[in-house]
Every structure is written in C-alpha cells, then in structure tokens.
Amino acid sequence: MKKKIRLNGFTQNSVAPHSPGLWRHPDDQGQRHGDLDYWTSLAQLLERGKFDALFLADVIGIYDVYQNSYKPAVKNAVQVPLHDTLLQISAMAAVTKNLGFAPTYSATYTQPYKLARQFSTLDHLTKGRIAWNIVTSYLKSEAVNLGLEKQIEHETRYERAEEYMDVVYKLWEQSWEDDAIIADRDTGVYTDPEKVHPINHKGDYFSVPGVHLVNPSPQRTPVLFQAGASSRGRAFAAKHAEAIFTTIANDISELRTFTADIRERAAQFGRDPQDIKIFPAIVPIVGETEEEAQAKYEELLSYLSYEGTAALLSGHTGVDFSKYDPDQYVENVITDASHGFLQKYTIASTSKRWTVREAVLHHGLGIGATKIIGTPDQIADELEAMSQEGDADGFNIIQASSPNTFTDFIEHVVPVLQSRGIFREEYEANTLRENLFGKGNVHLPESHPGKKVSISDPKVKSVH
Secondary structure (H helix, E strand, O other): OOOOOEEEEEEEOEOOOOOOOHHHOOOOOHHHOOOHHHHHHHHHHHHHOOOOEEEEEOOOOOOOOHHHOOHHHHHOOOOOOEOOOOOOHHHHHHOOOOOEEEEEEEOOOOOHHHHHHHHHHHHHHOOOOEEEEEEOOOOHHHHHHOOOOOOOOHHHHHHHHHHHHHHHHHHHHHOEOOOOEEEEOOOOEEEOHHHEOOOOEEOOOOEEOOOOOOOOOOOOOOEEEEOOOOHHHHHHHHHHOOEEEEOOOOOHHHHHHHHHHHHHHHHHOOOOHHHOEEEEEEEEEEOOOHHHHHHHHHHHHHOOOHHHHHHHHHHHHOOOHHHOOOOOEOOOOOOOOOHHHHHHHOOOOOOOOOEHHHHHHHHHOOOOOEEEEEOHHHHHHHHHHHHHOOOOOEEEEEOOOOOHHHHHHHHHHHHHHHHOOOOOOOOOOOOHHHHHHOOOOOOOOOOOHHHOOOOOOOOOOOOO
16 A cells, blocks of 8 residues: 655745745735734645645744844845744634644743643644644744843753653643543532642753643644754654654655654654654645746746845854855854754765855755655655655645645645545544544554653552
8 A cells, every 4th residue: 555645834924934035926925924814724725735734833033143133134034024823823723624733832942831731722722633843942042032141052952852841741641630520510510639630840950840721632742743853853853753844855865864763763762663754845846847847946046035045044054154155065063053954054965065055045945945846747756756765754845935835736736646545635534643643543652752751649540
C-alpha cells in the first residue's frame, strides 16, 4: 500500500511572513492579515484541500541583527507588523470541522502554567484540533524586550525546555482524572476534589505546585510539533515531537539522512519511530506547462526584497550579513540563533556551497524551503519521491503569494495526489491527532514521555 501524504499550510500573522517583498505582488492579500475574514477564508480553503492543519509560525521579537538595526525589517515588512498567533484560531475553528491549527508558542518566554491553560482552552473550543509548535526562541530582541539582559544560551534553552515539558505534561496528563467532573445537581458538587491533583513541581527552572485550571480537553496534550535542527534540537524533537517541521534538506539524499537520524533517535527514547511525522517545507509553483510555471517563478522572484531577506536571514542565523561580501562563502559559525538555518547555508552543507548572495536569494522565497516548479503532475512526482525515497510523511506548504500558492496547489496538485491514492479524499476523523495517526488515536501513545510523568500526590492514580 502506498504511503499517504499529509499536508499543512504554513503562514504567520503578518504581511509577507516568509517571502519578503511579496506583499507587493498584485494578487497578494497578505495586507489583510488583520482582517478576521482573511483568516476564516484561509481556513475554509485549506479544509477544502483536506489539509491536516494550518501551521502558524511566530516570533515575539524583531529582526534587528542586519546592520544592527530594526529599520531594514520595518521598512521591508520582515515579519512586522506581527500580530498574535492565537487570537484568530477560535474564529477559524468556528467555520471548519476538521482542519487543525498548530500555533507556535515559546517555551522560553511563556510560563508553562499559563501556556497549559491556553492550549487546553483552545483544544476544548476546537473539539480537539490543536497542536503546539514548541520553540525555544532564537532572537536576541525577544529576550531583551521581555526583561532579560541577554539571550539565553542555546543549550540552556533546551535544558530549560526539557523541564518545561515535564511541567505541562503533569498539568495536561496527570492533574485531572477523566471522571473528575460529576456535575451532580442534587448534591451541588460539580467536580470531585479528590480527583483533581496538584502537580507539586519544583525543579531547577520552574516551581508549579498547584492544579491545572482546565479540565481535560479532548486530546489532553495538544499534538506536539517541533523544528529542532541542531544535535540538541534533534534530540529534543525525537523525544517529544509528534510532528517535525524542517527546511534543512537541500535534496532527497539530505532529507533521507535527516529522517533516518530522527527516527533512530526516537527509538533510543523508547518511542515507535513511526510515531513522528516529518514535514519538510516546500514552495510549489504550479503551471499548466513547465514554461508557464518557470515564468511564474521568475515573476515571483522579481518582487523579492534583497534587503528584507538579508534582514530575515541575519535574524534567523544571528549573523549580520551586511558585513559580508555578497560573493563570499558563508562560513561555519556558531551563534545562539537558529542552528538549522546556519547548518543549511554554511560550507558544511553536504550538497552545496552557498555564497551570501545565493543564500539570501534562496532564502527569500519561503525561508529556504525546496522550490518545486512545474506542472501538477511534475510536482506530484517530486512529492511522491520525497515521500517514498526521502521518507517524508508530508509537507508544510509555504506561500510565496497569499493565498495564491495554496489555491493553485489545492486546485491543481491535490486532485493528482488523490488520483494516485497517496492523499486523502475525506478526513479520517475529527481530532487532529486522529487525522495524523489514525482513528482512535486521540491521546498521546503510551510510549511517549508525556505519558510517563508522575506527580508526588500519593492519592493520584493513573488517569485515562
């Protein structure tokens, strides 16, 4: 039986989030990102395309590494203005029934007690269609504007995130028993207090003694996305993630190496390697003919902002590329920013040496994601090869122009994938985890570390 492909739409609550300058394209609607109708229409479009989820990227800082200034980012709308990533989800859920939502939220700058409450609430409101893209945050501007003197070092962020996950697992999985709410009108007892337990967490980074504020949501723990690319990040992802987003691979060989590494690491944590879905990023450019698709690609490139993309790439990597000659090769450097983007463009890359100019131009259309340019059949061929040969489970579709990239893909490529039997024609279930892993898989699998946490209350018994 052929492997089924999963699809997520990838965007952000900003003007031209991953393709600086594309807001100028005459058909682009990104300037409407502050309009709720924009989001509800986008959600309905992706649900018509039978996508698993709308993946919402986010940062809470500004890209000010390039020229040591915020001005290039502001001038070129480089993920600024940037609105909150959670607030439109309820409205999108109200006009859809199956589409999931995967907002990005920082485990570095949001207290775990607060995050657990927000995501439990959203999982209730969406009837079990919420994921959490776990990030540890790579921008120095995030740190200093949230009260820190400097950015937390990369390894420390991950150490802290490990304890963070223990806290939220205890809140989601152990604080409330399934049958805690009895709503007995005769006795007046709404919740049996003996079935709600304080988590009594006291660690190196967090002290959370109390009970979770929200009763168990349909999925309890939201579906867990992550995008770790460094060795430390991959270990974190292999331990915790149920789905991994990656832009690191430049070709099928690198993709296969990446997926094999993640699955091997997952097995070392006692997990089923197939309990992780791996989603490389792609930017599809669809035409009726190869020539039409190439012409469309060239047109999109003409709207790119070089300065804006340089500001974006500098923020992603922590390297001020204004100090480099455009024809200089990107060096092997270590920063506390995103190691994945550094790894993609440094001369250590297994398949290509990148000059600064090449890296900027490639990064500009979909943050360095693989561009697949061609007819619907040609694009389907490439996706099938990445799935079968590269062991990808699905793809995060990144927009060049909003919502045209999604519309073209859904109208022209999805039917080809369906005709080949490698993409769903109907949703399998209603919750996001079930649509990803099969009907009946509402909660974390027993092999997941989130199911193995315990709290110190001697009266608590294993829930669900």
